[in-house]
Amino acid sequence: MGHGEPTSIRHFVAVHSAKGGVGKSTVTANLAAALHQRGYRVAVLDADIHGPSMGLMFGDDARPERGPNEDYVFPREKHGIRFLSMANLVNEKTPIIWRGAMVHNMIGQLLNGVLWGEIDVMLVDLPPGTGDAQLSLAQAVPLAGVVVVTTPQELSLVDTVRGFNAFRQVQVPLLGIVENMAGFLCDCGHVTPVFGESSVEILAEEFEIPMLGRIPLESEVCLDSDAGVPAILAHPDSAAAKSIGLVADALIQKLEQTGAAGAFQLVWRDMDWNERVDHPPETEEVSGDLRAVWQVSNDELGLLWQDGQADVLGVRSIRLACPCAVCVDEWTGAAKLDPESVPMSLKIKHLNTVGRYALAIEFSDGHATGIYHYHRLRRLAVGEAGSES
Ligand code: ADP
Numbered sequence: 001m002g003h004g005e006p007t008s009i010r011h012f013v014a015v016h017s018a019k020g021g022v023g024k025s026t027v028t029a030n031l032a033a034a035l036h037q038r039g040y041r042v043a044v045l046d047a048d049i050h051g052p053s054m055g056l057m058f059g060d061d062a063r064p065e066r067g068p069n070e071d072y073v074f075p076r077e078k079h080g081i082r083f084l085s086m087a088n089l090v091n092e093k094t095p096i097i098w099r100g101a102m103v104h105n106m107i108g109q110l111l112n113g114v115l116w117g118e119i120d121v122m123l124v125d126l127p128p129g130t131g132d133a134q135l136s137l138a139q140a141v142p143l144a145g146v147v148v149v150t151t152p153q154e155l156s157l158v159d160t161v162r163g164f165n166a167f168r169q170v171q172v173p174l175l176g177i178v179e180n181m182a183g184f185l186c187d188c189g190h191v192t193p194v195f196g197e198s199s200v201e202i203l204a205e206e207f208e209i210p211m212l213g214r215i216p217l218e219s220e221v222c223l224d225s226d227a228g229v230p231a232i233l234a235h236p237d238s239a240a241a242k243s244i245g246l247v248a249d250a251l252i253q254k255l256e257q258t259g260a261a262g263a264f265q266l267v268w269r270d271m272d273w274n275e276r277v278d279h280p281p282e283t284e285e286v287s288g289d290l291r292a293v294w295q296v297s298n299d300e301l302g303l304l305w306q307d308g309q310a311d312v313l314g315v316r317s318i319r320l321a322c323p324c325a326v327c328v329d330e331w332t333g334a335a336k337l338d339p340e341s342v343p344m345s346l347k348i349k350h351l352n353t354v355g356r357y358a359l360a361i362e363f364s365d366g367h368a369t370g371i372y373h374y375h376r377l378r379r380l381a382v383g384e385a386g387s388e389s
Contacts, residue, residue, distance in 0.1 A: 007116045011255050012125050012141050013175065016167070017149040019158030020128040023180040024149045026225050027215065027244070028125045029057035031147075033230040034248035036080045040120040043075060045110060046085035047137060048127045054083045059228015064323035074115050079233060082113055120139050121255065130166035136325065138172050144255055147174035147212065151181045152200055157255065164207050171357060171373045175254045176212035177204050178247055183216050186248035210254070215240050264293075264353040269366075271298050280304040287353040290375050300348055303377060311381035316346045316348070319363050321380050323372035 015031070028044060035042045046054035055061035055076070064073040064084055080331040116122070124141060126134050134356040138146065146167055160177075167174055177281040179200040204211045215221075216239050224234040232241040264286045280292040280302055292304040299315045300326045319342050322328070347364040354360050354371055362368035 007114075007119075009116060009119045009122045011121045011144045013121060013251070013255070014074065014124055014126050014138050014141070014143055014146045015149060015174075016130070016134065016138075016146050016163060017128050018128045018130065018156060018163045021219075021235065022128075022149055022151045022156060024128065025053040025057060025125055026221060026230075027149050027178055027180055027247075028123050029054065029225070030221075030230040030232045030241075030244045031248055031251070032081045032083075032123055033079055033232045034244050035121050037232070037245075038252065039250060040252070041118055043119045043122045044081060044083040045118055045122060045124045046083065047110075047124050048086070054085050054125065054227065057225055057230065058083060064114075072113055073116050078228075079230070082116060082119065084110065086110065093226075105226050106250070130163045135166060135170050139170055140165065142352075142360060142371065143172055143356075145175035147175050147251065148177045148209070149180055150177060150200060152179060152183075154199075157199060157203060162206075164209065171375070172389040173357060174207075174209045176210040176250065178212050179214040181217040182214035203364050210250070212250040213256075215243045215247070265350060266293055266295065266349045267346075267350045268295060271295070273298070277302070280310060285311075287355055290353070290359075291294070293359070295348075299345070301348065303352075303381070305374075305378070309378075311378070313377070313381055313384060315348055316342060316364070317384060318361065318372070318377075318379065319346055319365070319367065319370075321372075321376070322367065323376065324371070326367075326369055 002298055015024055015028045025046075025048070031286045032042045032044050044054050058076075058078040058081065060076050060078045062076060064076060065071055073084075075084040077083070112145070124137075124143075126137065138250050148160060148163060150156050164174060177200060182200075200214075201211055218231075218240040220235045220238045221240045224231040231238060232244050235241055276297050277294060278296065280294050283292040285291055285306070286293055289306050290303060291306050292302075294302045294304075296302040296312050301313050301315060301318065302310065303313065304310045320337065320339055322337065327335070329336055343365060349362045349364055351361045358371045358373045359377070360368070360371050
């Protein structure tokens with residue numbers, strides 16, 4: 001099973017649903033297969049700790065194989081898709097404290113301890129709902145964004161709106177909505193709206209979230225999943241398979257617009273004590289609103305925004321404003337970081353863009369879990385300018 005490639009993952013996409021049973025895992029498995037058919041190297045991280053559904057969907061529930069030493073495992077691979085269920089990594093006796101640091105740890109282990117190899121799109125099948133666990137999990141990974149799966153049902157839509165708001169609050173982009181079980185497709189070709197006429201499209205418009213597609217309720221989808229082969233592979237001519245293909249195309253288009261996670265990296269260098277670079281480099285665009293990012297001096301970072309505003313921030317003040325769960329209490333928002341513990345001569349080691357909306361920064365004190373959203377960096381710059389005057 002070993003593939004011997006170093007792990008590199010271009011796009012992380014989370015798949016979310018407000019509640020269970022709407023077909024989130026089915027859509028994830030089929031979407032993975034559709035992306036693979038389109039030439040993408042695809043992996044699925046099944047983060048639903050309550051049951052390893054990906055194993056069932058792909059007809060392979062074996063445990064992952066050990067890597068070159070006991071710190072690593074290989075993902076499973078079926079139908080050309082690499083996958084791993086979190087539920088496979090814990091045994092029956094492991095108490096699942098499904099919160100905070102534990103979630104971060106698990107994600108860390110899954111990203112660093114699993115030999116994924118080269119992956120273009122990693123789909124993360126989130127547990128249903130938008131509790132703290134899902135949100136911190138969504139923040140622990142540099143996500144390109146979230147795909148929301150819903151059914152046309154009224155009740156499911158209320159929860160779905162709650163989900164939109166929750167992801168928006170933590171600045172995770174919503175890539176689009178998939179409406180599943182959008183009417184029952186009878187063998188005669190007639191579509192019956194079992195859940196009533198859909199208002200998903202109206203909702204998408206109201207919240208300005210793109211519709212990625214609608215998938216009908218079709219018996220093959222269910223039967224094929226039970227048989228361990230996604231419908232798009234087992235019955236490529238079915239209406240559901242075709243609509244999943246369209247969802248995959250729409251998602252690819254969104255991802256190509258969004259840009260790859262970690263697409264831009266800045267490596268800090270040792271500058272002389274009196275050396276300064278006041279002008280940004282000639283860069284077209286780093287990502288999203290950020291046009292350029294550069295090292296001003298040993299302990300200052302420069303940011304040039306698309307609107308022409310240039311900000312210079314002290315590295316230490318960026319570190320002190322770290323929003324991660326180690327530095328700020330996730331539940332109360334209270335600061336946990338003691339400023340005295342941060343060295344005065346702090347530097348950056350390197351930084352990466354996260355999607356089109358944030359920077360991930362590793363500091364010279366080894367701290368690397370902070371993800372800085374652009375709006376936060378801009379607010380920080382305003383604060384610094386205010387304190388100088
Ligand atoms: P979730 O992950 O949201 O809990 P599942 O993916 O496990 O939901 O799907 C729940 C059930 O609905 C499964 O039996 C699945 O085969 C079935 N299902 C999902 N989508 C469809 C569809 N479009 N047509 C028919 N059955 C579907």
